[in-house]
Amino acid sequence: MDYENYAKVAKALADPKRVKIVDMLSCGAMCACDILEHFDFTQPTLSHHINLLVKAGLVTTEKSGTWHYYDLNKNAFEKFKADTAELTADTPACICEPVRSKAVCAIEKRADQVTQK
Template structure:
């Protein structure tokens, strides 16, 4: 497990609004305008939240005309689930984080 990458993803998910955005995107690709409709904050605030999710690798963006469409990065989500399962499993850990 890459602890640095895992911590970066978890930090991105430390805000409830970003978790809600991930939940929304779990139903499929959305335009920024569709995401923004669900929140009581400004477009620059949405841009900040999206930037954090993009930098963590959780979300991908595709520009179509003047619109940005966001979707989940399934590979990153799968890795998060796998790492969380590994991290929370009942295996004995050696010093340094290696499984015994």
């Protein structure tokens, strides 16, 4: 797992306004003017939020004339969901396995010492 990229995506989703934008785009591509109608902030603020989502790879942009259309990068969301599942799963391939093995060995060693007394 790429922890840096995962954190970048999580950070992009850490704002309720950006989560709302993602929710809106889940219905299909939208132009900035249509997105802006649902918020009480300026176009530059919308651009800031969209830019963070684009940099995180969650949203794609396409220019048509003077309009910009935004859409979800569904592959990025699938990757994020899969990485989240991997991150929260207790599997044999877990990053904590070496730490867990040491802890289990220490517990077993203490149990053996108590048994021997």
